[in-house]
Amino acid sequence: MDRETGKRVAGGRPQKQPKEKRPKKPSRLTRQQKVLIAVAAVLAVVLVGVLAWQSVFVRPDLEKEKPVGGEGSEAEEIDYGDGVQPRADGERKTKDWYTVLVLGRDTGGGGNCDTMMLASYNVTDQKLTVLNIPRDTMVNVPWDIKKINSVYNWYGGGEKGIQALYKEISQLVGFTPDFQVIVEWEAVGELVDAIGGVWFDVPRDMQYWDPLQDLAINVKKGYQLLDGDMAMQVVRFRDGKNGYNNGDIGRIETQQNFLKAVIEQLLKIQNVPKIKQLVKVFEENVKTDLSYQNLFWFGQQAIMGGLKMENIKFVTMPGNYSATCYSRTYGNMQSYVTPYPKELLELVNNELSPFVEKFTLSDLDIMSVNSNGSVSSSTGHVEDGKAAVAPVKPSKPETEPEEPDVDEDGNPIDPGTGDSPETLPGDGGSGGGTGTTTPPEGDGAGGDTGTTTPPDGGNTGGDTGTTTPPEGGNTDGNIGTTAPSESGGTGATDPMEPDFSIIEPAPAA
Numbered sequence: 310m311d312r313e314t315g316k317r318v319a320g321g322r323p324q325k326q327p328k329e330k331r332p333k334k335p336s337r338l339t340r341q342q343k344v345l346i347a348v349a350a351v352l353a354v355v356l357v358g359v360l361a362w363q364s365v366f367v368r369p370d371l372e373k374e375k376p377v378g379g380e381g382s383e384a385e386e387i388d389y390g391d392g393v394q395p396r397a398d399g400e401r402k403t404k405d406w407y408t409v410l411v412l413g414r415d416t417g418g419g420g421n422c423d424t425m426m427l428a429s430y431n432v433t434d435q436k437l438t439v440l441n442i443p444r445d446t447m448v449n450v451p452w453d454i455k456k457i458n459s460v461y462n463w464y465g466g467g468e469k470g471i472q473a474l475y476k477e478i479s480q481l482v483g484f485t486p487d488f489q490v491i492v493e494w495e496a497v498g499e500l501v502d503a504i505g506g507v508w509f510d511v512p513r514d515m516q517y518w519d520p521l522q523d524l525a526i527n528v529k530k531g532y533q534l535l536d537g538d539m540a541m542q543v544v545r546f547r548d549g550k551n552g553y554n555n556g557d558i559g560r561i562e563t564q565q566n567f568l569k570a571v572i573e574q575l576l577k578i579q580n581v582p583k584i585k586q587l588v589k590v591f592e593e594n595v596k597t598d599l600s601y602q603n604l605f606w607f608g609q610q611a612i613m614g615g616l617k618m619e620n621i622k623f624v625t626m627p628g629n630y631s632a633t634c635y636s637r638t639y640g641n642m643q644s645y646v647t648p649y650p651k652e653l654l655e656l657v658n659n660e661l662s663p664f665v666e667k668f669t670l671s672d673l674d675i676m677s678v679n680s681n682g683s684v685s686s687s688t689g690h691v692e693d694g695k696a697a698v699a700p701v702k703p704s705k706p707e708t709e710p711e712e713p714d715v716d717e718d719g720n721p722i723d724p725g726t727g728d729s730p731e732t733l734p735g736d737g738g739s740g741g742g743t744g745t746t747t748p749p750e751g752d753g754a755g756g757d758t759g760t761t762t763p764p765d766g767g768n769t770g771g772d773t774g775t776t777t778p779p780e781g782g783n784t785d786g787n788i789g790t791t792a793p794s795e796s797g798g799t800g801a802t803d804p805m806e807p808d809f810s811i812i813e814p815a816p817a818a
Contacts (some may be wrong), residue, residue: 369487369603389480395480408486409486412489412490426441427486443557449676449688449690449691450477453693457477481674484657484664490599494545499594504583507570508534509533510566528546543563543567581612627653632645654669674686683698
């Protein structure tokens with residue numbers, strides 16, 4: 310058959326028409342293929358989760374340059390002047406060893422940085438050491454009151470104040486901390502509330518009231534669950550009815566024990582889901598040059614890495630806590646804490662410093678008070694030149710007693726009335742020999758045997774003469790006993806007995 314015409318061709322065999330092909334049915338997935346797809350999906354989810362996890366927990370970068378004043382700060386670089394320049398680099402003992410300066414600002418008490426801690430966290434070996442630096446620590450500054458607590462306000466607070474404070478602390482330990490965290494005290498209470506409270510053994514009854522700060526403290530002694538408000542009262546208490554005998558050192562000890570309790574609570578795995586609440590607390594109350602992801606990384610390393618309470622050490626700066634130095638401003642002796650160089654160096658090299666190289670005294674700026682009352686620095690340079698020499702304490706000028714005015718007969722004239730005493734007949738004049746001089750309304754007082762009595766019972770005094778002020782007062786010549794009006798005896802006046810049934814106002818905590 311001709312293909313073009315469709316006619317049969319002679320002698321040819323008829324050809325079959327081709328059948329239309331039907332589409333094949335799709336083949337079913339094998340079991341192995343299904344398993345592979347499921348595994349790929351799980352891996353994809355895990356990968357997304359890992360990326361999300363990594364975005365939440367970010368290891369701090371020690372190589373990244375950052376402003377000293379905090380993230381985004383425009384603060385200028387620290388000027389160390391003639392002081393020691395702290396070490397900022399060098400070989401580290403381990404790869405993940407970080408130092409963080411923690412400053413606690415008391416917003417209710419004027420914004421002072423009264424709490425200063427240097428935390429040194431060896432993540433590799435899971436060891437944490439926290440050094441408390443007392444607020445009365447003497448530092449090398451050019452003004453009169455050399456307490457480290459005065460630095461922040463001297464520079465007007467804000468970034469300049471924090472920078473200056475950062476400088477002084479770094480000169481105490483010889484190296485610049487890697488990061489800093491500035492915490493408003495209110496954050497302590499909010500953090501405690503965010504983790505559901507903290508069990509703590511309050512060491513004493515705490516009662517204190519300061520209306521100027523609107524501060525009222527009233528917490529009973531004993532082991533109890535503290536909420537945020539009670540926690541704030543405990544960490545701020547210092548003075549009052551049951552105040553610490555050792556002042557600020559007692560408060561530091563309580564704060565250290567309380568922070569241990571907080572850390573123990575935070576390390577519990579059940580607090581991991583509370584990250585959102587913790588983030589809010591940090592956002593509102595914390596200023597730092599660490600990112601929140603960095604802070605969460607520290608938390609992750611502590612919880613997952615197995616940081617144990619026995620590997621957390623709180624120490625207070627070793628030093629003389631009874632040092633005193635004269636203040637030119639206030640005209641009195643001010644109390645200070647002066648570091649013990651040898652003990653502080655040992656602590657720095659063995660516990661705090663992340664560097665392999667050992668520090669020496671030449672790396673520190675340690676202040677001390679000399680026996681003559683002058684101050685010295687381990688660097689040999691004292692910023693305040695007046696304090697480098699023995700102080701000259703002002704004394705009250707000695708004044709010669711004025712000669713009394715007398716009349717033409719040599720009798721003294723009363724400066725109040727301008728009159729001289731009236732002399733009666735006799736040999737003694739005004740109290741000599743056996744003569745007697747009796748002014749108006751006199752009762753007697755005199756010389757050896759004579760008696761002179763000025764108006765209303767006064768006395769010009771002899772060896773055994775007696776002066777009796779109005780209404781029963783008494784002054785004896787040689788014995789010298791004085792009784793004020795309407796009282797007898799020795800004239801001692803008992804102050805009103807204070808009422809300890811109420812909480813008395815006390816100096817600012």
